[in-house]
Each structure stands twice: as structure tokens, then as C-alpha cells.
Amino acid sequence: MPVTTTLPDLICRFQDDPPSTSNGVLGVISHGYGSEPPSLHNGFPALPIAVPDTAATGRVEVWRSSRDVVSGFHDELVYAHDGRYLFCGGRIRHDAAYAATTKNAYLRAFELLDRLGYPEIARVWNIVGGITGQAAEQVATDRYGEFCQARAQVFKQRGLTVKDIPAATGIGGHDDHTTIYFLATRSREVIRIENPRQIPAYEYPERYGPEAPCFARATYVAAEGDSRFADLFISGTASILGHRTVHEGDIERQTRTTLENIAELVSGKNLRNHGIDAELTLHDLDCVKVYIKRPQDVETVRQICSAALGPKSEVVYVIADICREDLLVEIEGFTSVARPDIETVN
Numbered sequence: 319m320p321v322t323t324t325l326p327d328l329i330c331r332f333q334d335d336p337p338s339t340s341n342g343v344l345g346v347i348s349h350g351y352g353s354e355p356p357s358l359h360n361g362f363p364a365l366p367i368a369v370p371d372t373a374a375t376g377r378v379e380v381w382r383s384s385r386d387v388v389s390g391f392h393d394e395l396v397y398a399h400d401g402r403y404l405f406c407g408g409r410i411r412h413d414a415a416y417a418a419t420t421k422n423a424y425l426r427a428f429e430l431l432d433r434l435g436y437p438e439i440a441r442v443w444n445i446v447g448g449i450t451g452q453a454a455e456q457v458a459t460d461r462y463g464e465f466c467q468a469r470a471q472v473f474k475q476r477g478l479t480v481k482d483i484p485a486a487t488g489i490g491g492h493d494d495h496t497t498i499y500f501l502a503t504r505s506r507e508v509i510r511i512e513n514p515r516q517i518p519a520y521e522y523p524e525r526y527g528p529e530a531p532c533f534a535r536a537t538y539v540a541a542e543g544d545s546r547f548a549d550l551f552i553s554g555t556a557s558i559l560g561h562r563t564v565h566e567g568d569i570e571r572q573t574r575t576t577l578e579n580i581a582e583l584v585s586g587k588n589l590r591n592h593g594i595d596a597e598l599t600l601h602d603l604d605c606v607k608v609y610i611k612r613p614q615d616v617e618t619v620r621q622i623c624s625a626a627l628g629p630k631s632e633v634v635y636v637i638a639d640i641c642r643e644d645l646l647v648e649i650e651g652f653t654s655v656a657r658p659d660i661e662t663v664n
Contacts, residue, residue, distance in 0.1 A: 326547040326654035330605035345405035356396035368491035407499035420468040436502035449490030463527035486533035487554030490639025507540035552651040601628025
């Protein structure tokens with residue numbers, strides 16, 4: 319069996335300070351009470367989002383590549399790419415034409431993917447200010463419902479089906495902007511993963527909005543060519559069974575159910591049902607972000623997550639609104655998965 323000490327192609331880390339150089343950096347997300355326009359900082363894409371970290375240091379989320387990285391601007395979007403992955407971020411101001419502006423931002427992002435040759439979106443984050451508040455236009459939905467409608471229209475215009483949709487997080491920010499950022503890939507081996515404990519989000523009944531959310535519960539980007547690791551992106555996951563919120567008002571039980579949902583999602587049985595040869599548990603997650611609605615719940619959530627996750631997991635706890643009024647916590651994750659035919663050495 320071949321042996322390698324090569325690092326994964328894609329690495330996510332939480333750290334106290336932004337990188338000092340752009341070497342290998344695809345994107346940096348910083349957490350606070352307000353967003354800012356995307357920029358190139360020290361040569362890498364920098365994206366401040368309106369989701370504050372609970373740590374006193376206010377850590378930053380850094381996506382790195384083991385390859386050479388090229389960065390730039392495209393029509394108000396900032397990006398960096400390495401030949402396997404492309405990171406891209408942008409910001410949408412909330413105004414009377416919010417739906418049209420959101421569609422335009424997504425379409426500009428797809429134009430960039432076309433131009434640079436990254437056909438598959440693997441992972442998307444949507445930070446929607448006032449996510450459960452009144453929609454910008456006079457429609458019978460909230461801000462998140464309006465966002466979902468705009469996103470669905472773009473996906474349909476691009477010809478995307480449920481076999482093409484990415485893993486995603488839709489979370490509430492603390493200002494009057496929507497920030498989007500995503501990772502796209504040149505790999506054609508992207509597997510969309512669903513959870514047997516939950517119905518697919520794109521099949522949610524109309525009670526949750528006129529257009530169901532367009533995302534998969536997770537995506538798996540297979541290792542190919544000289545890549546020695548596959549990548550698993552876990553969508554924002556909450557205390558939902560079937561399509562219904564469970565344990566309303568109970569932060570402990572919502573947190574435990576959310577972790578149980580993720581454990582089932584990444585279990586060997588579920589992965590094998592999707593054609594993936596891997597056996598994972600919560601202890602295998604590299605990077606975990608925990609979104610908590612109420613600041614008074616932070617320590618309770620931290621204790622539960624610390625007991626459930628492994629020592630290798632880097633975890634950040636942030637304050638954010640959730641896309642349903644009755645949800646109190648949402649958790650997402652990322653991990654690299656070594657190819658079974660290659661033995662890796664630390």
C-alpha cells in the first residue's frame with residue numbers, strides 16, 4: 319500500500335489572527351456584529367461577516383490549500399483558486415429590490431465559475447441579515463423565504479437539479495446585508511448526501527415557504543488524480559426530524575438531536591448507501607462551527623459539544639439567528655477523508 323505524508327488539498331482552521339501572507343490561502347472569514355465588503359487583504363480574499371464569535375479573541379476561519387493559489391476580483395466578488403478548489407465571496411445590501419439583487423449576485427458568481435472552469439459548487443454559506451424578519455418586497459414570506467425563492471430561480475435558470483445542489487448553511491446575520499461565500503471544484507466526482515432521519519430540504523412542504531431550500535445535507539468531493547484526500551462538507555444541521563422542529567425551547571435536547579443527526583449523516587452505513595467507502599463518527603470532524611441563537615445558551619452548548627466531539631476537532635461558537643423561530647442551535651462541519659488505498663503518516 320502506498321504511504322504518503324502529504325497534507326490534505328483543502329484545510330480549514332480557526333485561529334486568533336488572519337494570516338500574514340497569502341501563501342496557500344483561499345479565503346478568510348472574520349466574525350463580528352457587522353459585515354464589510356469583500357476585499358483582498360495581504361493578497362487573499364477577506365470576508366467579514368455579521369456573526370460574532372463568542373471567544374474574546376474573535377477568531378478567524380481560514381481555508382487553505384496545499385497548492386499554489388491565484389486571487390482576484392470579479393464584478394464585486396472576491397476569489398482565489400488553486401486548480402482544484404475556488405473560494406468566492408460577495409455581499410448583498412438589503413433594499414427594495416432584494417430578490418433581484420440576490421439573483422444577480424448568484425448569476426455573477428456562476429459567470430466566474432464558468433470563466434475559471436469550476437463547474438461544481440460543493441459548499442455554500444448564506445449569511446442573511448434579519449433572516450426571519452419581513453421580506454423586502456410585499457410577498458407572503460420572510461427574508462429567508464425571499465432568499466430561497468431568488469436562489470431557486472437562479473438554480474433553475476442554470477439547469478441545476480437535486481443532483482447538482484451543494485451543501486449549504488443559511489443563517490441569520492446581525493446587519494442589513496446578505497453575505498454569500500462558497501467553495502466550487504473542478505472535480506466531477508461530487509456526491510450529494512442525504513440523511514435518513516430527515517427528508518431532503520428540497521422536499522419541504524410549503525408551510526416553510528413558497529420555495530423549498532435548495533441544498534443537500536452534505537457533499538463529498540472524491541479524491542482524484544494526485545489528490546490523496548476526499549473532502550466532506552456537512553451542511554448547517556439542526557434539531558429537525560423529518561421536516562419538523564423537535565424539542566422546541568429545550569437547548570440541551572436540540573443540541574443533542576443535532577449532533578445525533580450529524581452522526582447518522584456521516585455514519586458508515588449512510589455513506590455506503592451513497593457509494594462512499596468511509597466510516598466516520600463525530601470524532602473525525604476537523605472543523606466544526608456552532609451557531610447559537612441565545613447568548614445565555616453558549617456554555618450549555620459548549621459542554622455538550624465538547625463531550626460529543628473528538629480532541630482533533632477545532633470548534634468555534636458564534637451567535638446567530640436560525641432560519642426558523644423555534645430553532646435554537648445549528649451545527650456544521652468539515653473533514654478530509656484519506657483514500658482507503660493510501661496509508662497516511664502524520
